[in-house]
Amino acid sequence: MFFLGALMLVTGLAELQKDRKGFWGYMNIAISLFIFFASIGCTKETTIMK
Numbered sequence: 001m002f003f004l005g006a007l008m009l010v011t012g013l014a015e016l017q018k019d020r021k022g023f024w025g026y027m028n029i030a031i032s033l034f035i036f037f038a039s040i041g042c043t044k045e046t047t048i049m050k
Contacts, residue, residue, distance in 0.1 A: 001035055001038065001039035001042070002035075002036070002039050004035055005032045005033075005035035005036045005039060006032070007032075008028050008029075008031050008032035008035060009028070009029060009032035009033075011028045012024075012025050012026065012027070012028030012029035012031075012032060013025075013029070015028065016029075
């Protein structure tokens with residue numbers, strides 16, 4: 001999940017670098033942040049439950 005978040009972040013930044021400041025560049029960055037927070041939350045939850 002971490003690498004998926006990194007891929008989405010890089011894709012979003014690449015879209016913004018191409019001067020296509022449209023919806024999908026910002027959407028990719030927002031989705032990547034959500035994936036990072038979800039992966040961190042899942043990791044903490046599984047270590048607590050052990």
